[in-house]
Amino acid sequence: MNHYNNIAIAIDYIKQHFKSQPGLEEVAAAVHMSPFHFQRIFAEWAGVTPKKFLQYLTLDYAKNMLRTGQATVSDAAFETGLSGTGRLHDLFINIESMTPGEYRNGGKALHINYSFAESPFGNIIVAATPKGICHLAFADDRELALQYLIAQFPHALFTQTVDLIQQHALYIFTQDWSRLAEIKLHLKGTDFQLKVWEALLKVPMGKLTTYSMLAKELQRPNAFRAVGSAVAQNPVAFLIPCHRVIKANGATGEYHWGSTRKNAIIGWEAAKTDKEATT
Structure with a gap:
């Protein structure tokens, strides 16, 4: 619980100071932890490193500015505390797979x-x-x-x-x-989301997993809530089999397209693999 409180304080600190782009040492000092220990604990609880969390906050703020169409890329870079448009460009490419200008245009020319x-x-x-x-x-x-x-x-x-x-x-x-x-996929998402979706692709047909099992697979055992959020944001139904994720107690759980459909898919896949195993 002490770790939880420290990480909650750290997250709040990053949210309040992200425009100054605080470094690892600064945030760690705010919760009275060594940078090395803080980085490890933060990643376990949040599912991403402090640097990645800062990048996501920065990107979200820049996206909100650009979405209105009233801010320039230079304005967005300045307001988010980045040293220049080049850093904002790299951030968009690495996380969104598009340039700030392409995002500002809402996918224009795509x-x-x-x-x-x-x-x-x-x-x-x-x-x-x-x-x-x-x-x-x-x-x-x-x-x-x-x-x-x-x-x-x-x-x-x-x-x-x-x-x-x-x-x-x-x-x-x-x-x-x-x-x-x-099958070729063209996905955009955070590094963590992409890792969760990649992990889902490894769940065999006819098999099931849980959010906590996925978190352990990603070596982020305490990030099962973040895993659940990434699973829920899966943009490619069935191909990326988020329907194969159930609750730890065995309950089917929620599904964006309905729990009845989720149960039907799970049953269909189980029957199909059983049939293949006996032929």
Whole structure:
């Protein structure tokens, strides 16, 4: 509990002083800990290093400024305490996979193909950039599903058409999971989110895991809440199998597209793997 209190104080300190870009030593001193010990404890409780946490806060503030379209990239860099636009550019590239200017334009000039298809668990919407699948979701209401997609990339150019990238992704409903490597993904997220999604890809079909097990897999045993948040923000349903994560007590737990659908997917995968094991 003492560690929890110290980390809570440290998080609050970083939030209040992020514009001055405090270093590890400064934040550690604020909670009367050595930098080495503080870094280790912070990573265990928060799921990221103090430096990464500071970067995420900085990026969120810059994104809020740029989202309005009224601030320049230079303004955003100055207001977040960064030494120049170059550092802000690197931060966006490393975490968002786009430049500050591209974010400010809301995905302008980004070409996204999308289509609707049927799956064993209902209609889906799948979207891809030239780099890979950027979105896949169950679409009980097609209009709402399309509106949600557009909201993620408000200034992108959308075309309703099926391309090869989408076709390869849809094979997953009829082919075995050994072909997963053929599917290209174009994801944007924090380093921690990407690591959680990568860990999900390693959960075999027909098997289940828990948030705490994923946290241990990532060597962040106390970051199961952060893991849960990353799982909930998975942008590619089914392909990144967040449905295979259940609670430690065995309960199915929540699912963005409904617990009934989650139970159906888990049962379908279990039956499919059992059948393959007996043939």
